[in-house]
Amino acid sequence: MDLFLQQIINGLTTGSIYCLVALGLTLVYGVMHLPNFAHGSLYMMGAFITLTLIKSSGLNYWLAMLASAVALAAIGIAAERLVFHPLRNAPHANNLIAAVGLLLFLEGLAHVIWGPEFWQLPTPYDRVVQFLGLTITQQRLFIVAATLVLLAGLYLFLKKTLVGASIEAMSQDRKGASLVGIKVSRVSMLTFAIATGLAAVAASLAGPINLVYPSMGHIVILKAFVIIVLGGMGSLPGAVLGGYILGLAESMGATYISMAYKDLIAFAILVLILSLRPTGLLSGGVK
Amino acid sequence: MLRMIDVSVNYGHFRALKKISLEVNEGEMVALLGANGAGKSTIFQTISGLIKPAGGAIEFMGKRIDGLPPDQIVRLGVSQCPEGRHLFPQMSVYKNLILGAYVRSADRKGTAETLQEIYKLFPILEEKKNDPAGSLSGGQQQMLAIGRALMSRPRLLLLDEPSLGLSPLVTKEVFRVVKEINRAGTMVLLAEQNANVALRLVGRGYVIENGEIVLEDSSRGLLSNAQVKKAYIGA
Ligand SMILES: Nc1ncnc2c1ncn2[C@@H]1O[C@H](COP(=O)(O)OP(=O)(O)OP(=O)(O)O)[C@@H](O)[C@H]1O
Ligand SMILES: [Mg+2]
Numbered sequence: 385m386d387l388f389l390q391q392i393i394n395g396l397t398t399g400s401i402y403c404l405v406a407l408g409l410t411l412v413y414g415v416m417h418l419p420n421f422a423h424g425s426l427y428m429m430g431a432f433i434t435l436t437l438i439k440s441s442g443l444n445y446w447l448a449m450l451a452s453a454v455a456l457a458a459i460g461i462a463a464e465r466l467v468f469h470p471l472r473n474a475p476h477a478n479n480l481i482a483a484v485g486l487l488l489f490l491e492g493l494a495h496v497i498w499g500p501e502f503w504q505l506p507t508p509y510d511r512v513v514q515f516l517g518l519t520i521t522q523q524r525l526f527i528v529a530a531t532l533v534l535l536a537g538l539y540l541f542l543k544k545t546l547v548g549a550s551i552e553a554m555s556q557d558r559k560g561a562s563l564v565g566i567k568v569s570r571v572s573m574l575t576f577a578i579a580t581g582l583a584a585v586a587a588s589l590a591g592p593i594n595l596v597y598p599s600m601g602h603i604v605i606l607k608a609f610v611i612i613v614l615g616g617m618g619s620l621p622g623a624v625l626g627g628y629i630l631g632l633a634e635s636m637g638a639t640y641i642s643m644a645y646k647d648l649i650a651f652a653i654l655v656l657i658l659s660l661r662p663t664g665l666l667s668g669g670v671k
Numbered sequence: 672m673l674r675m676i677d678v679s680v681n682y683g684h685f686r687a688l689k690k691i692s693l694e695v696n697e698g699e700m701v702a703l704l705g706a707n708g709a710g711k712s713t714i715f716q717t718i719s720g721l722i723k724p725a726g727g728a729i730e731f732m733g734k735r736i737d738g739l740p741p742d743q744i745v746r747l748g749v750s751q752c753p754e755g756r757h758l759f760p761q762m763s764v765y766k767n768l769i770l771g772a773y774v775r776s777a778d779r780k781g782t783a784e785t786l787q788e789i790y791k792l793f794p795i796l797e798e799k800k801n802d803p804a805g806s807l808s809g810g811q812q813q814m815l816a817i818g819r820a821l822m823s824r825p826r827l828l829l830l831d832e833p834s835l836g837l838s839p840l841v842t843k844e845v846f847r848v849v850k851e852i853n854r855a856g857t858m859v860l861l862a863e864q865n866a867n868v869a870l871r872l873v874g875r876g877y878v879i880e881n882g883e884i885v886l887e888d889s890s891r892g893l894l895s896n897a898q899v900k901k902a903y904i905g906a
Contacts, residue, residue, distance in 0.1 A: 546769075546776050553759050553770050560757030562721060564819065565745035565774035 390518050391635045397524045397593070399631020400531035404586035405604055406611040406623040407538070408579030414555035414618030415575045417476075418468060421483040423583060424605025425490035426463075430456045430584025431596040432498050435505050445508050449588040453581040460580030461573045468576075469569065494598040505591025527589045534585065535624065538578075542620075551575055555618060603647065610654045616664030625665060629653070672696045673718070673749070673827055673858065678727035678737070680710075680717055680882075687713045688882045690727065695827060700850075700859040702869040702876030702890070704903055710882040711862035712754050715829045718860075719751045720744045731827065746774045750825035754832045754862075756816040760805030764796055764815055767804050771822030782822070789818040792848050810841035817845070827858040834865055846872055866903035870894050878903075 409423050430452050437448035467486055471478050509522035542548035553561040554571045562568060587600075594600065611630055615622020630650055637649040657665065673695045680688040688710050695701045705711050716722045718729060720741040729737040736744050759767050768789060772782040790797035793814040799807060804815055813833055820828060830849065834842040842865075850872055853859045863869035870876060870890040878886035878899060886899070893899050 546773070549762070549766060549770060550773065552762065556759040556761055557757045559721070559753065560759060561770075562741045563719060563745070563751050563753060563757065564770050565742035565823065566770075567740070567742050 386518060387639065389516065390520075391639050392632065393518065393520055393524060393528075395632035395635035396628065397527050397631070398634060399628035400527050401586050401590045401604070402607055402611055402631050403624050403627030404531060404534065404582045404589075406608040406615070406627050407535075407620060408582045409605075409608045410612040410615070410618055410620060410623040411551070411555075411575050412579045413612065414620075415551060416468065416572055418479050418483065419609070420579075421480070421605065422463070422486035422490060423579070423608065424601025425487045425494075426456060426460065426580045426601075427583040427587045427604055428494060428596075428598060428601040429459065429490055430580075431505065431587035431591045431600065432494060433584070434588040434591060435503055435596050436498075438506055445506070445588075449585060452588055453584040456584035457577035457581040460576035463580075464573050464576040469572065491598050491601075498598065500598060503596040505588065505596055507592035510592070521593070523589075523592050527593075530585070530589060534582065538582075538620075547574070551578075607650050610650045612664075614654055614657050614664055616666045619664070619666040622664060622666035672732065673860070674730045675714070675718070676728045676730070678714075678717060678729060679725045680713055680722055681725045686725075686882060688717070688724075691879075691882075691884055692727075693877050693884065693887075695858050695860050697858065698853075698856060699875075700853040700861065700873045702866075702873040702893075703860060703862040703879060704864070704866045704869065704876055704893070704899070705862070705879035706864060706902070709879045711879060712831055713882075714879075715751055715753070715831050715860075715862065718744070718749060718829060742774060745823055745825075748824075748826035749829065750820040750823045750827070751829040752816045752820040752831065752833065754835065756812050758804040758812060758816055758819070761803055763801050764804055764807070765800040767815055767819050768796070768800075768822050771819035774823050781824075785822055785824060789821060792821075792851065793818055810837050810845070813837060813841075813845055814848075817848070821852065821857075825857060827860065828852065830859060830861045832862055832864065834863065834868060842868060864903065866893070866899060 405423065405427055409420060412418055412420050433455050434448045434452040437443045437451055438445065443451065463486060467482050468479060471482055507523050509526045512519050512521050513525070542552055550561065550566045550571055551574065553566060554568065607630060611626035612623055615626035630653065633653055634646050634649050638646040675691055675693050677690040677692055678688060679686065679690055691714060703711050703714065713722065717724050720739055724737050728735060731747055731749055734747065736747060759770065768786055769782070772785065775782060795811055796815055796818055799811065804812065807815060817833065833845055837845065846868065849859060861869055861873060870893055873890050875889045876893050877884050878893070886893070886896070888896065
């Protein structure tokens with residue numbers, strides 16, 4: 385029973401990280417119809433920037449994470465302006481190629497700046513706590529709590545503010561949004577900023593329990609794509625649901641089936657769900 | 672007033688509009704008649720700034736608007752209710768209407784007033800204000816699309832085939848309200864294939880074929896025109 389509970393906590397931790405990454409990916413997809421393959425590299429950049437700020441400027445973990453989120457939001461806006469905006473009327477394939485190009489560029493950049501080594505992100509929450517008779521690191525609890533706060537914040541922003549509504553409007557009907565006077569480029573930039581900012585936070589949260597290295601985004605982005613296909617492309621609740629389903633399934637699978645097959649589980653679930661519901665669990669625009 | 676002067680539009684190599692000139696004067700309601708593919712929606716999209724013309728000029732209230740981005744054209748008082756409605760299907764009726772007032776969101780009091788006016792014009796929208804737009808019937812969606820377009824308080828309303836897919840009864844109801852909106856001082860440019868209904872509503876109209884204006888006359892003149900009768904009224 386304890387083992388089971390322990391795995392639930394682990395699953396919720398990984399699920400939280402997946403959630404934050406997948407939310408950004410699905411937001412960008414919903415608004416710009418762009419499957420942003422570079423999202424994983426932006427996630428990686430977020431981890432390295434937090435790491436650098438802590439190691440070299442001695443910034444505390446919180447401030448470093450915040451600064452990294454802001455930096456990544458700026459990088460996201462720059463990527464939208466410099467890479468994707470000029471291609472807005474180009475054939476779809478050009479966007480895909482550009483995304484892959486951006487991925488390669490960012491990874492190369494990380495190699496040049498930080499080298500190929502593996503780093504551990506220091507955290508002030510490195511002690512273990514006893515919780516319901518379980519031994520858990522504080523960081524894991526922090527990840528889950530921080531994610532819940534961010535989810536609530538994002539929900540309120542999208543549902544209760546006009547700026548949030550303009551993002552939803554754009555993802556539900558682009559032409560309708562333009563005709564009421566919503567500026568397409570402003571919403572695109574904002575969406576990118578939110579997505580990359582969330583990725584930076586996710587990476588900074590995960591950094592202390594996983595490692596930080598230039599290709600750390602690969603497996604995360606693959607999983608995030610599985611999640612948004614699973615949840616329904618462009619659906620935010622779908623991304624949250626899919627993120628936690630995958631996180632839990634992986635930790636259960638690793639314990640009760642085999643550690644070696646952990647990463648395979650994501651794809652097994654994908655095949656299973658898509659054969660039952662080809663449009664994903666909660667398909668549709670941003671809800 | 673709106674004035675299009677020799678406006679041409681290309682889709683790639685295909686010339687969809689050839690030197691279109693038309694105008695809508697203060698207080699007028701004008702029809703734009705044409706068959707499928709004639710170019711009506713292209714004209715509307717060009718006025719709204721979604722498509723840039725290849726040549727010619729568009730003026731609104733004496734100011735050049737061709738080349739301006741869509742949001743500025745809405746701000747200047749030109750609002751479009753597009754063909755196919757383009758509502759935000761998963762948002763409530765209320766939120767669709769509020770987004771219609773996006774360009775004047777700072778004016779909360781004015782927006783609330785306009786909202787009440789729209790509810791008065793289309794009481795069903797108030798009844799269904801919390802329902803997702805996508806759950807409404809076709810007629811109700813059309814009313815919502817018109818309501819949303821009116822939320823910016825336009826001086827000119829571009830209405831693209833509002834009767835499409837609606838029963839004659841609902842069409843009549845929608846047009847009754849459009850007439851009311853026009854009487855209250857809003858200019859209306861109405862695109863229709865259904866000339867019979869449209870011409871009973873407007874003062875004058877243009878007939879467009881293959882991207883060109885081929886006829887311009889008062890509605891009485893058009894209604895008795897043999898060519899129009901044959902092509903658009905089916906009499
Ligand atoms: N995005 C586009 N790309 C290429 N050609 C287009 C595009 N949109 C419209 N066309 C073409 O331009 C012409 C005019 O189309 P438009 O939609 O303006 O006609 P319409 O009068 O609104 O027709 P309908 O009554 O069917 O709505 C048609 O021949 C159409 O095929
Ligand atoms: Mg049309």
